[in-house]
Amino acid sequence: MLFDLESYYIEPIKTEDTWNICNFAVSNEDRLKRYFPKTLEQNLTPDLSRLFTEKKAYQFKSGEEFLFTLKQKDTNQLAGLIYIKEIDSIKKQGEFAYCIGYPFEGKGLTTKAVNTLSKYAFKELGLKTLQIIVHKDNFASVKVAENCDYIWKKTLKNEFTPPGEKPLNMELYELYNEIEP
Template identity: 40%
Template sequence: MINTAFQIDYLKPDDAESLSLLMRSNREIFERFFPNTLQQNLSVLDSRNYIEKKDEEIAKKEEFTFAIRENNDQSILGLVILKNIDHNIGEGELAYCLDSDYHGKGITSSCIKQAIDFAFDKIDLKTLKIIAHKTNRGSIGVALKCGFQWKKTIQKAYRPPNEDFLDMELYELYYEG
């Protein structure tokens, strides 16, 4: 069942404190697959700068970063990022992270479905990708629950900080409207 008590929306300037707190309190889980985002949000000032940069990317339709929020609360529980957008071929990639206290509740799946609707309906993408490591069962579960299908293993696709390159699993979803 998809949890509808959560929504995605753009980051706002007054989100800086909540965003920085999310990143710092989940440092151990974010540093492997979200190291750049983590490094850009280690202080409230860093997060203010990050949010300004994300606003510029949205204005240029280069990348869309959304906050995951509970409907009745404005604190940030996670992020959904629509990135690596190629408007010429109608393709983009979804990446996401969530506060560890909220794992396993259907929140990410609900928010990814909202991001899918946005990508297909608002910016006319035709293909979405999710790339996950085979050990990240939660991320793979989100991809499958949201209708993505496994396509292939990408050899040496990602290098986490201070580790060797990892093979990653590619999942894709195609617009059917």
């Protein structure tokens, strides 16, 4: 499965992504440490990245969590990671989390990727509600949610605690699968 985004493509994580993900994590460490601390700590060395990619590829196959890579076509350089996580098969609900590398920010890639994968989540995964949970000061992430037609629902009190910080209130955005008549 491959999703074409002009000069970029999205695909499910593969064990062959080990080096790309390690390089991405290390080169974007400052960007990942606050909102993606677990992803960062699991990818600081090639050995850790190998374990991470094996685990995430297994979780993808089992339907537990879906991690996609966003890559540049001409170089295969990893531009970003997009998760569909917190899958609730009873509620038919999932949550997006995404990060983009420094050289690729501001190009609308995350918006294109989330739009594409939202359609995939509705059609192929059978989800009915998709969520994006962001901090109000993460303006780029808020913009992605809004550009993808996710609707602000409420503030979640003390929802997320970054390493070494106090708990943060986070904003909940949702998108619903419209049922066709």
